[in-house]
Amino acid sequence: MNVIEIKNLTKIYNSSEVQVKAVNGISIDFKEGEFTAVVGPSGSGKTTFLNMLGGLDRPTSGDVIIGGVNIWQLSSRKLIDFRKNNIGFVFQSYNLIPVLTAGENVEFIMQLQGKPRKERDIRTKELLEAVGIGERIKARPSKLSGGQQQRVAVARALASKPEFILADEPTANLDSTSTTSLLELMSQMNKKYNTTFIFATHDQRVMDKARRIVTIEDGKILSDEYFDRD
Amino acid sequence: MFKYFKIAWRNLWRNSRRTIITSSSVFFGVFFACFMTSMQRGSFENMIGNMARFYSGYIQIQHPDHKETPSLNNSLLLSTELEEAISKNNDITHYQKRLETFALASNGEKSFPAIIFGINPQKEDKKSSLSSKVEKGKYLENNENALMIGKVLAKNLNINIGDSLILFGQGYHGVSAVNLYRVGAILDMPVPELNKSLIYMNLPDCQEYCSVNGQITSVVLMVKNTNKIKSVEASLKPFENENTKIYTWDELMPEILNLIEGKESSSAMVKSLLFMIIGFGVWATIIMLMHERKRELAVMIAIGFQKTALIFMMLIESFLIGILGILGGLGVSYGILYYLYKNPITVVGEMAETYRSMGFEPKIMFSISPEIFYNPAITVFVIFLLVSLYQIFFVAKLKVSTSIKS
Ligand SMILES: Nc1ncnc2c1ncn2[C@@H]1O[C@H](COP(=O)(O)OP(=O)(O)OP(=O)(O)O)[C@@H](O)[C@H]1O
Ligand SMILES: [Mg+2]
Numbered sequence: 274m275n276v277i278e279i280k281n282l283t284k285i286y287n288s289s290e291v292q293v294k295a296v297n298g299i300s301i302d303f304k305e306g307e308f309t310a311v312v313g314p315s316g317s318g319k320t321t322f323l324n325m326l327g328g329l330d331r332p333t334s335g336d337v338i339i340g341g342v343n344i345w346q347l348s349s350r351k352l353i354d355f356r357k358n359n360i361g362f363v364f365q366s367y368n369l370i371p372v373l374t375a376g377e378n379v380e381f382i383m384q385l386q387g388k389p390r391k392e393r394d395i396r397t398k399e400l401l402e403a404v405g406i407g408e409r410i411k412a413r414p415s416k417l418s419g420g421q422q423q424r425v426a427v428a429r430a431l432a433s434k435p436e437f438i439l440a441d442e443p444t445a446n447l448d449s450t451s452t453t454s455l456l457e458l459m460s461q462m463n464k465k466y467n468t469t470f471i472f473a474t475h476d477q478r479v480m481d482k483a484r485r486i487v488t489i490e491d492g493k494i495l496s497d498e499y500f501d502r503d
Numbered sequence: 504m505f506k507y508f509k510i511a512w513r514n515l516w517r518n519s520r521r522t523i524i525t526s527s528s529v530f531f532g533v534f535f536a537c538f539m540t541s542m543q544r545g546s547f548e549n550m551i552g553n554m555a556r557f558y559s560g561y562i563q564i565q566h567p568d569h570k571e572t573p574s575l576n577n578s579l580l581l582s583t584e585l586e587e588a589i590s591k592n593n594d595i596t597h598y599q600k601r602l603e604t605f606a607l608a609s610n611g612e613k614s615f616p617a618i619i620f621g622i623n624p625q626k627e628d629k630k631s632s633l634s635s636k637v638e639k640g641k642y643l644e645n646n647e648n649a650l651m652i653g654k655v656l657a658k659n660l661n662i663n664i665g666d667s668l669i670l671f672g673q674g675y676h677g678v679s680a681v682n683l684y685r686v687g688a689i690l691d692m693p694v695p696e697l698n699k700s701l702i703y704m705n706l707p708d709c710q711e712y713c714s715v716n717g718q719i720t721s722v723v724l725m726v727k728n729t730n731k732i733k734s735v736e737a738s739l740k741p742f743e744n745e746n747t748k749i750y751t752w753d754e755l756m757p758e759i760l761n762l763i764e765g766k767e768s769s770s771a772m773v774k775s776l777l778f779m780i781i782g783f784g785v786w787a788t789i790i791m792l793m794h795e796r797k798r799e800l801a802v803m804i805a806i807g808f809q810k811t812a813l814i815f816m817m818l819i820e821s822f823l824i825g826i827l828g829i830l831g832g833l834g835v836s837y838g839i840l841y842y843l844y845k846n847p848i849t850v851v852g853e854m855a856e857t858y859r860s861m862g863f864e865p866k867i868m869f870s871i872s873p874e875i876f877y878n879p880a881i882t883v884f885v886i887f888l889l890v891s892l893y894q895i896f897f898v899a900k901l902k903v904s905t906s907i908k909s
Contacts, residue, residue: 320908327805330904350809353808357806368802370510370803371517371799381506382807385808
């Protein structure tokens, strides 16, 4: 089943004199449970692509259809609510609300969704244990390592039970041990909850874990390959 | 709701030093403004109160020309209807008929100008507790043929209790008025101007001295409290005629009103400057705070925080900064000013002379009128409203994709 359908997506930046076609007519689908890496050289348009896909950056033209909803036709308020309920985000760094503890960060998104207290508590515990931070549930982000913070970010992204999770270079600020374990974690979560993951990366180790690799260059898809991994 | 408050509260203490500095600037602004206004108002209220009690009353009835030409020819006979209306009005606490005239007071070689009030001593005492101002001698009885005079005048004339004093003046229709009186009491008035020139005597004696036939120059009214002045004035207006006009204290003492307005406008300037500085300080803090959080705010919007909720959360934080300062400032000011209001500071030495020469009682008085406190509070509140416009604008304009990159 297609979770995401993308039709002829284009983003043109009009900076001073030159026109930059950051994304230049991409059409692609993502299915439920996929674990996809979007790769390509710096400036190829990965971030721009992911941002349009996640409802953060408005396309110049083209459609992003998630679960049958054409997201760029929603009002900005509706779009924010749509993101809250359907898309999980893991950014490169500083993902968490600094004044909330690890547990509160995970719980908060469910609070925004209006989930009852009991359900929130159970799910927060479960997710933080699943990402290996169960012990540090009461720690503020500043007391956690970069790798631990990213794990909490993954837990938070999963908390809202989204259709898919977008991760833009989630390992870029991590050392190799943390990178490996974060990848291991995301791949586990992907299997355990059957959540679709799409991440942009430069990192060869991330690519090695991916079951689908989409290569972008100059805003266009250069290749789209599937791999068997276990 | 609570979830936003929790984040706002914790954000408030994230950079506790900055919060404390900003709140303190508001605190000191409010405190300084309250203190300054209270002190100024206190001395004005005291001055007006003293002038009203001992001299003008809050409302006066006079002949319409008396103010311009304060001669006995511009005197009046109080009509029985008006007197009845006055005595029936519950907001009027005291009234008293008075004959006011000028004379030269002399003792041997020495002569000084004096203002003479023909009064009813008993009534006057009820109105202004004048008997408590007796420094030497005995308070005048009704029908007693004697004078009470201001202590500076007594000193200038080198006169004491029991001595006699000659008054030279002009009576009704230009007849000359001369008579000899015994000094029964020397008064220490809280209005320096009056100490230099004041003489009281019984109204009938004064009428006789001036050769008038039951006429008076004014009826002095005291009201329950100053905010009744307008309504009492309005109730007496219908009795005005070609011989009778109603005045309120500010019409009778325009110099004082001018003085007050002048001082208040200069202190208003100081206060505006103060609050402008505080306003810019607060604004700078909020700008800094918003820019520091730019990325964090963008992440919050990305994960599903509505901008309106985010604005609400940020406003809670900035208003808490303001409220801490306002409430602290008001609380401390009220405490201190209430104490000073109850226990005014007495000025001594040279400063006291300066006060007297400027027409003030040598006491630093404080006022605790409510507007002293709510004016600065409202000003600070408005500052925070303006600053919050910036916050609203900032969040509304925040572009998530570019802010997350930064
Ligand atoms: N806000 C913007 N204004 C103008 N040009 C932009 C903007 N954002 C991106 N670009 C341009 O669009 C192109 C694609 O940028 P993008 O950030 O999507 O690349 P990327 O593949 O994510 O690169 P990297 O691997 O370095 O993160 C680049 O040429 C970039 O300069
Ligand atoms: Mg990028």
